[in-house]
Amino acid sequence: MTRSEENYIKTIFHLGNKGTEEVSTNAIAEEMETKPSSVTDMVKKLSEKELVNYKKYQGVSLTDFGIKTALGIIRKHRLWEVFLVEKLDFSWDEVHEVAEQLEHIKSDKLIDKLDTLLNYPKYDPHGDPIPDKNGTFKQGNRKLLSEVPVESKGICVGVKDSSTAFLKFLDKNQIALGDEITILEKEEFDSSFYIKIGDRREHISNQIASNLYIKIS
Amino acid sequence: MTRSEENYIKTIFHLGNKGTEEVSTNAIAEEMETKPSSVTDMVKKLSEKELVNYKKYQGVSLTDFGIKTALGIIRKHRLWEVFLVEKLDFSWDEVHEVAEQLEHIKSDKLIDKLDTLLNYPKYDPHGDPIPDKNGTFKQGNRKLLSEVPVESKGICVGVKDSSTAFLKFLDKNQIALGDEITILEKEEFDSSFYIKIGDRREHISNQIASNLYIKIS
DNA sequence: ATTTAAATTTAGACACCTCTAAAAATTTAT
């Protein structure tokens, strides 16, 4: 597998509900910042390698083999992210770019030993689950803050948007994974929320609430 | 810099006495297991980028910029090797292949933080010196076991040949960096050596002695 | 149902890195 092939597989996995749903050529092109014609070329190649199901004009999905491959790459990406944060003191908004490179390193032993060093983490720094060696993982029972009833109480366990901008915003406002959050009130006018986080009271926009996962306790 | 370019720079550095001496096209091709014509092409490109000095039929050497670049790559390679051995329990004969991949990861922050995590090591698992951030390093005062007078006593500090075969041989015979070695006797007939290593007496061939560095105490 | 718009694919091209085969330059040997 070339680096480029791996990136396509990963993108199809993410866009197509873990590879199960058909993804359009244009969607892939946009996500990868390339041209649709390039996507068509690559998809043909991946199809020949039995990594994707492809019929002209019908979009692509991953085969079982493709899903397994994607899970391997995602496992590597997320383990490296944990490593960068836990061992090298990177902040959670700095890890993505480097992990994009590290995820392509080929060595089963390396990734297994890294897993051991990190003590078999189940989640990456953004709260996304890390597949185990066999590709199995489960997303803990989490919900978007915006979709939870008033008075709910829980722990902040993840972010949906893991862009640098959003993560830096959370840092600035002292919102971090592990924080205890209670929904105090929902402002119907602009769909914003008043929450209690730790001991503070905060007012957060709907956009923020729509990108924070909490696990109801 | 592409990965391929980096590999050429590294090879020219190693073959040409740290980049200072002219290296022949054929030598590079053989070392890199490619064809001389491919080397010529690449060397032209590196020349345009001011990384090497090149005149047709005259061989290549590194420019100052090329040397600096090579030292950066070597620093990364050797730091990763230390990481693999110290943190991930790789043995010293397993690290090279993986480090060959890791050395191409682009992130200054990553390598500086790795350096910190490892506590600024001066030598890699084979006893080779690790350049610092500015590219400066010095090889401690070491000598080949084969070139040291009888009765000399010192510490084993490195290997010249770091092939898997040689390293596994040393493991099998319980010879490791840090061991105290005394030359007991030189066998003139086959140029082999009788040595004391730790508390054991061993008989080692000239080929072994010619690939072990010791620091006389 | 036919036209219009959008999405997708094809065709042809280019940069990168490699190769083989042949030509040119250099070195070695007589």
Next chain:
DNA sequence: ATAAATTTTTAGAGGTGTCTAAATTTAAAT
């Protein structure tokens, strides 16, 4: 000093992954 052998370079080509422009198919609109 010239011929032979070796080294190095050039010329032409192939595979990968990308692009633009044009053609084709599908979806949307009237």
